[in-house]
Amino acid sequence: MELRHLRYFCVVAEELNLTCAAERLHMSQPPLSRQIKQLEQEVGTVLFERSSRGLRLTPAGTFFQQHALQILEKVEVTIDATRRMARSQRTLFGVGFVPSVFYGQLPMLVRDLRKRENIELSLAEMTTVQQIQALKAGRIDIGFGRLRIDDPDVEQEILFNEPLIAALPTGHPLEGTSPTCEELASNPLIIFPAKPRPSMADVVLGIFRRQRLKIDVVQEANELQTALSLVASGIGITLVPEQVKRVQREGVSYVTLADKSITTPVVCSRRRGDKPSPIMEEANAILKVLVDNRRSGRYP
Structure with missing residues (x-):
């Protein structure tokens, strides 16, 4: 699992629409759909309920979203701190x-x-x-x-x-x-x-x-x-x-x-x-x- 998979998932979880999510991510819908399915296979459970009315997070998907957001936020904070440290020579x-x-x-x-x-x-x-x-x-x-x-x-x-x-x-x-x-x-x-x-x-x-x-x-x-x-x-x-x-x-x-x-x-x-x-x-x-x-x- 890579960080990009978490980013893709969080955008889809927010939009609950693959077309809109793909537009935000500047990619086409089929590759995004494949990435989400690969993520579900790796996690070992279904994260989205799919129907004609769109997507909805499963209970497991809601749990995964909460923790994925925390991970991505931690990564951003770490990157920002690393850059500040490098600039200040600390x-x-x-x-x-x-x-x-x-x-x-x-x-x-x-x-x-x-x-x-x-x-x-x-x-x-x-x-x-x-x-x-x-x-x-x-x-x-x-x-x-x-x-x-x-x-x-x-x-x-x-x-x-x-x-x-x-x-x-x-x-x-x-x-x-x-x-x-x-x-x-x-x-x-x-x-x-x-x-x-x-x-x-x-x-x-x-x-x-x-x-x-x-x-x-x-x-x-x-x-x-x-x-x-x-x-x-x-x-x-x-x-x-x-x-x-x-x-x-x-x-x-x-x-x-x-x-x-x-x-x-x-x-x-x-x-x-x-x-x-x-x-x-x-x-x-x-x-x-x-x-x-x-x-x-x-x-x-």
Whole structure:
């Protein structure tokens, strides 16, 4: 499958008329029709319903259209960024991160790096597992996550351990207290992300499992913000890293846990064996200051 097949498909899906689509694509109708049929054969399903009244997307076609548009948009953004980087003679530096680390000091690292005229910064939200693969593939240069993952090609450094806190619906009986895990376990639990796994969800589940506490996972969310929205709706509670309390969300209250030893690490991942580039050395220097400030309780 080539990008042109996706472009052809998206135009046909928008026009729902092969003649009009062919005119937009500056080609004749028969070759376009053949390309669409070849695409359906490669995907392995019918994407369009064909009738005397024209074309209509099948449910599979609607799904494929949504993702094809995202792919084409990503390609355009990548091409545009590459051209800008080439014109400015900047070096691309990729940063992967899980959302929960972006409420603390990571934005300060990003802000400081963006001030460097020689750096074209690329940010990508991804799980720790995805960061490991992206590092090995060269798509990012450094990653910030929550999990320790053993991989011979990647080195990981725990920057600091961060306390976990509970996010409760406002007015919850535990609001204003420091609940134990046993008290939390008696409440419906929301975990995130639902996939891919392993993830922060498994960290939280492991906390209760190690204490042999039975829990009721009432909902799995793909994103932190979704989990907080579910909490605000009164569906359940969730555990989040301490940094997240900076997010003032209506309907959500945060409480510290009775057990202060319940923490989650902030893990920095880099390719093993790489000689640090000048940009990586800059990033490491900025990161050291930020981590020292975090450990000493100073927040610049």
